[in-house]
Amino acid sequence: MSTPSPNTPLSASTSAVSPQARRVLPFIVGCALFMQMLDSTVVTTALPTMALALDSDPVSLNIAITSYLLSLAVFVPISGWAADRYGARKVFMIAIGIFTLSSLACALSATLLHLVLSRIAQGMGGAMMVPVGRIILLRTIPKHDLLRAMAFLSMPALIGPLIGPPLGGFLVTYASWHWIFLINLPIGLFGIWMVRRYVIELPSDGLRHPLDFVGFLLSALCMACLMGGFEALGTSQASWALTAGLIATGVTTGALYYWHSKRCPHPILDLTLLNIPTFRASMLAGNLCRFTIGSSPFLMAILLQVGFGLSALSAGMITFAGAIGSMAMKFVAPPILRRWGYRKVLTINGILTAACTVLCIVFTPATPVLVISGVLLLGGFFRSLQFTAVNTLTFADVSHAGMSRASSFAAMGQQLGVSMGVGVAACTLNISMSWRHASELATSDVTAGFIVIGLICASASLLFWRMDPLAGESLHRR
Numbered sequence: 001m002s003t004p005s006p007n008t009p010l011s012a013s014t015s016a017v018s019p020q021a022r023r024v025l026p027f028i029v030g031c032a033l034f035m036q037m038l039d040s041t042v043v044t045t046a047l048p049t050m051a052l053a054l055d056s057d058p059v060s061l062n063i064a065i066t067s068y069l070l071s072l073a074v075f076v077p078i079s080g081w082a083a084d085r086y087g088a089r090k091v092f093m094i095a096i097g098i099f100t101l102s103s104l105a106c107a108l109s110a111t112l113l114h115l116v117l118s119r120i121a122q123g124m125g126g127a128m129m130v131p132v133g134r135i136i137l138l139r140t141i142p143k144h145d146l147l148r149a150m151a152f153l154s155m156p157a158l159i160g161p162l163i164g165p166p167l168g169g170f171l172v173t174y175a176s177w178h179w180i181f182l183i184n185l186p187i188g189l190f191g192i193w194m195v196r197r198y199v200i201e202l203p204s205d206g207l208r209h210p211l212d213f214v215g216f217l218l219s220a221l222c223m224a225c226l227m228g229g230f231e232a233l234g235t236s237q238a239s240w241a242l243t244a245g246l247i248a249t250g251v252t253t254g255a256l257y258y259w260h261s262k263r264c265p266h267p268i269l270d271l272t273l274l275n276i277p278t279f280r281a282s283m284l285a286g287n288l289c290r291f292t293i294g295s296s297p298f299l300m301a302i303l304l305q306v307g308f309g310l311s312a313l314s315a316g317m318i319t320f321a322g323a324i325g326s327m328a329m330k331f332v333a334p335p336i337l338r339r340w341g342y343r344k345v346l347t348i349n350g351i352l353t354a355a356c357t358v359l360c361i362v363f364t365p366a367t368p369v370l371v372i373s374g375v376l377l378l379g380g381f382f383r384s385l386q387f388t389a390v391n392t393l394t395f396a397d398v399s400h401a402g403m404s405r406a407s408s409f410a411a412m413g414q415q416l417g418v419s420m421g422v423g424v425a426a427c428t429l430n431i432s433m434s435w436r437h438a439s440e441l442a443t444s445d446v447t448a449g450f451i452v453i454g455l456i457c458a459s460a461s462l463l464f465w466r467m468d469p470l471a472g473e474s475l476h477r478r
Contacts (some may be wrong), residue, residue, distance in 0.1 A: 003406055007408070017147065017333055020104065020198070021140075021198040021199070021200075022140065022141055024194065024198045025136065025137050025140060025141065025149070025198065025199065026137060026141075026148075026149040026150075026152040026153050027152070027194075028133065028191060028194045028195060028198065028199070029031075029133035029134055029136070029137050029153060030132070030153050031129050031187055031190070031191050031194075032095075032096060032099075032129045032130055032133045032191060033133070033153065035099065035129075035184055035187055035188070036072070036099075036126040036128070036129060036130050037159075037164075038163070038164050038167070039068065039122065039126070039164075039181075039184070040065075040069060040072075040164065042164040042168040042180050043064055043065055043068075043168060043180060044084055046168045046169075046171070046172045046180055049172045049177050050064070050115075050177045054109070054110070054111060054112050054115065054176065055111075056112045059321065061112065061115075062076045062373060063112075063116055064112075064115050064119050066228070066231055067116045067119045067120050067123065067225055068119040068120070068122055068123040069119075069123065069231065069415075069419065070120075070123070070224050070227055070228060071119070071120045071122070071123025071124050071126075072123040072126055072127045072415060073127075073223035073224055073226075073227040073412070073415050073416070073419075074123075074127070074220040074223060075123070075124045075127035075128060075220075076127045076131060076223070076408060076411045076412045076415060077215075077216060077219040077220065077268050077269050077409075077412055078127075078128075078211075078216055078268065078408070078409055079091075079127060079128045079131040079135075079407070079408045079411065080131065080132075080134050080268075080405050080406075080407055080408030080409075081209060081211060081212075081268055081404075081408075082128060082132070082402050083131075083132045083135050083404050084209045085209045085211075087201050087202065088132050088135050088136045088139070088201070088202045088404075089199050089201040089202065090127060090201065091132045091135065092128075092129065092132045092136060092195055092199070093192055093195050093196070094128075094132050095125050095126075095128035095132060096125070096129055096188050096191045096192050096195070097125075097188070097192060098121060098122075098124060098125030099122055099125030099126055099129055099184065099188060100125075100127070100184055100185055100187075100189065100192075101121075101184070102119075102121035102122040102124075102125055103122060103181040103184035103185060103188065103425045104120035104181070104182070104185060106118040106119060106122060106181040107115075107178040107179075107180075107181040107182045108178075109369035110478050120351065127411075130411060131407045131408050131410075131411040132407075132477045133405050134153075134411070135202075135332055135403055135407045136199060136202065137149060137153070137458065138400075138403040138406075138407060139202055139393055139400055139403050140202075141195035143396070143474060144473050144475065145393075146222055146392055146395065146475055147333070147337060147338075147388075147392050147475055148334050149332045149336050150388055150391045150392040151265040151329070151334060151388045152330055153391065159323040159326055159327070162319075162354075163320060163323060164297075166315070166317065166319070166320065166337050167180075167252050169311075171183075176475040202264070208336065208373050210266055211264070211268070212264055212266055212267050212268040214260060214264070214266050215257060215260055215261060215264060215269065218253050218254075218256050218257040218260060219253075219257050219269055219412075221249070221250075221253045221266060222248070222250050222251075222253040222254040222257060223415070223416065224250075224252075224410060225246045225247070225249040225250035225253065226246070226247060226250035226254075226416060226419075227415070227416070227419050228246045228250075229243050229245075229246035229247035229250060229423070230246075230247070230419045230420050230422065230423030230424075231419065231422075231423065231448065232246060232423075234328065245405055251278035257269070264395070267407055268408075269332070269405075269408070269412070269426065269456075270402070270409065270425040271406040273398070273402065273405060273406055273409055275397060277467065277471065278342075278393050278394070278396045278397050278467070278471050278472060279394055279395075279397065279406065280397060281408070281463060281464060281466075281467050281471070282391075282393050282394035283388050283392070283394070283409075283410070283413045284336045284463060285346075285350075285460040285461075285463035285464050286387075286390035286391075286393075286394070286413075286415075286417075286460070287413055287414070287416070287417035287420075288389070288457060288459060288460035288463070289350060289386050289387070289390060289417055289454055289457050289460045290390075290414060290421060291355065291417065291418075291420060291421030291424060291425075291456050291457060292353060292354075292357055292383055292421060292453055292457050293383070293387070293417075293418050293421060293451055294421040294422040294425075295421040295424065295425035295449070296322070296352065296357060296360075296379070296383070296420055296453070297317075297319060297322075298422050298425055298426070299360070299425055299449045299450055299453070300315070300319050300360065301319070301445055302378070302429075302441065303360070303363065303443065303446045304318060304319070306321050306441050306446075307365075307441075307442075307443040307446060308365045309365070312465075318369060318372055318373055318376070319376060321372075321373035321374070321375040321376040321377040321380065322377065322379055322380030322383075323380060324377055324380065325376070325377040325378060325379065325380025325381035325382075325383075325384065326380045326381065326383070327384075328377075328381055328386035329380075329381050329384035329385050329388065330384075330388075332385075333384075333385050333388045333389070336385065337388075337392075337472070341469065341470070341471075342389055342393050342396075342467070342471050342472035342474075343464060343465065343467045343468070343469050343471050343472075344384070344469075345389055346386065346389050346390065346393075346461070346464040346467075347461045347464045347465045348461075349382055349385050349386050349389070350386060350457060350458065350460050350461035350464060351458055351461050352382045353383050353386050353457055354454040354455070354457040354458035354461075355458075356375060356378050356379035356382055356383075357379065357453055357454040357457060358450055358451055358454035358455075359379075360375065360379075361447040361450050361451065362452045363375075364443075376448055381394075391410075392472070392475060393471065393472050393475075394406065394410050395407075395410075396471070396472045396474050396475050397474060401431030421453065423425070424452065424453065424456070425449045425452070425453055426449075428447065428448050428449045428452045428453075429441065429445045429449050430444075430447070431448075432444065432445040432448040432449075433445055
């Protein structure tokens with residue numbers, strides 16, 4: 001991908017964005033992120049009801065979740081190129097429109113094939129929507145205000161997976177499964193109106209931005225196979241041969257892309273961004289922390305529903321305490337990071353996040369709800385602080401000219417990290433069951449999952465501690 005000079009300044013039109021628009025922009029992108037993350041999980045509890053309506057079975061209908069996640073993974077790498085080629089504001093509005101219309105198509109689906117095709121289109125819109133919205137935010141908001149914006153933007157990513165299953169259960173119980181998708185319509189239409197009102201088109205850099213088609217195919221195949229492989233780890237229907245084959249294909253195509261990017265003048269994913277120490281630490285150590293985003297709600301849902309016998313709605317109300325903790329973090333993250341710095345906060349807070357994850361192993365059916373909620377609230381707070389810091393540090397030393405490439409690269413890594421977290425947690429459950437020679441889940445299996453995810457999260461602190469003590473200081477300079 002053609003790139004301007006790293007020293008290219010903000011244009012007059014970008015710096016002339018009104019203060020009101022800068023305040024509203026994180027909310028606009030946050031709504032898009034919330035829709036994307038919510039639709040990754042909201043279908044889960046509605047599968048049995050949807051299967052009856054579509055004359056299918058819940059196991060077969062799981063493809064409605066997988067097709068959406070795979071579509072997200074495949075089209076994320078192309079988002080930065082599309083924003084540079086056609087204009088970020090235009091692509092952002094089109095992506096929201098695709099997501100909204102495909103949500104309507106999902107609600108109107110009468111067959112499984114119709115639903116799967118609609119979910120693929122929905123994933124395509126989501127893959128373009130969030131990275132491009134973040135490009136607009138990164139190029140519009142000065143770096144010294146980026147932390148406050150990212151603190152707001154981290155909440156939807158954490159709250160979406162937490163409230164998705166209980167919201168799906170609530171809508172199926174008291175309305176119908178169609179409303180799982182119909183709730184996106186007013187949000188999407190409102191989002192398009194907000195973009196038209198408050199977002200200006202970023203100025204073109206005048207370069208051609210040719211599409212790296214071979215790189216797109218290789219990166220798409222890599223992401224699809226890795227995501228499919230990690231998803232297969234969590235299901236007993238997939239054979240180990242298929243799972244290993246998908247992951248091996250993903251690794252191989254990833255290696256081929258690395259070889260291709262060295263020889264391509266305009267690679268769709270710019271791997272030279274990993275030469276930036278803060279970007280590299282955020283992608284490597286940050287993704288180890290992201291294992292907890294998808295796996296913690298997954299493990300808690302199993303523990304509370306399968307282990308303790310609670311309903312989906314009751315379990316969802318308990319786990320919502322984690323969302324409250326995430327929201328509380330928004331107000332304290334900026335002063336904490338300014339006071340102690342990114343290196344110290346990410347190192348210590350990573351251990352605290354891991355500790356809250358492992359602490360879930362002490363829960364029993366007799367544990368008071370207030371105790372469980374308190375631990376989950378603390379876990380949500382520390383987890384949200386960790387990802388606010390990681391997501392901000394990712395772009396600390398990236399030039400404004402490189403924000404498009406960095407945003408699509410980061411979005412791809414984040415999608416892979418969350419998927420790997422769920423896959424590793426599910427694989428741990430399966431290994432624990434095999435170790436016990438059991439065919440049904442037990443609380444001890446979930447305990448093993450919490451311990452493994454907690455240890456992986458804690459290991460990220462070792463990588464964060466190796467960062468420069470002054471890492472992220474550019475975010476505090478005006």
